Amino acid sequence: MAGRSNFRVIAKHMPIYIFQHPRTKEVKEIVLSINSDKVYRENDVSWDRIFTIPNASIDTKIDPLSERQFIESTSKKRGKMGDLFDQSRELSEKRAAQCGHDPLKKDYYNRWATKRKKDHPDIRKANAKAIADKAGIELTD
Numbered sequence: 001m002a003g004r005s006n007f008r009v010i011a012k013h014m015p016i017y018i019f020q021h022p023r024t025k026e027v028k029e030i031v032l033s034i035n036s037d038k039v040y041r042e043n044d045v046s047w048d049r050i051f052t053i054p055n056a057s058i059d060t061k062i063d064p065l066s067e068r069q070f071i072e073s074t075s076k077k078r079g080k081m082g083d084l085f086d087q088s089r090e091l092s093e094k095r096a097a098q099c100g101h102d103p104l105k106k107d108y109y110n111r112w113a114t115k116r117k118k119d120h121p122d123i124r125k126a127n128a129k130a131i132a133d134k135a136g137i138e139l140t141d
Contacts, residue, residue: 015031016029017029017032017038017049019040019047019050020047020050021045022047023045027050028040064092064095065095065098070087070091074087108120
């Protein structure tokens with residue numbers, strides 16, 4: 001019984017490949033090792049493999065306003081800090097598109113300004129740019 005239980009665990013994590021009989025069009029799902037040849041033969045007939053789109057992207061639909069979903073999606077990944085910052089920036093852009101502005105960024109800037117008694121440097125830069133634009137002056141970074 002112990003060996004059978006172990007087999008289930010191994011088979012559970014092995015990929016399933018889909019094959020179709022060339023004449024009858026019957027379809028079968030076959031469990032194969034990742035390292036094995038992806039060939040299925042039955043009664044001297046070589047079945048055709050059917051390729052499908054992988055389902056690897058499970059967290060592409062993160063709600064940009066959900067802190068919980070962001071934490072859950074990033075805690076399971078093994079990326080670099082830059083990857084985390086990129087995803088954070090993308091969600092910020094989605095919040096801005098959805099709400100007209102990023103409410104989390106606005107709240108952060110307000111808390112930063114309250115604590116330090118002055119505007120955040122990004123806000124000062126945006127204000128200076130707006131004033132320069134009105135005056136017809138072009139600013140460079």
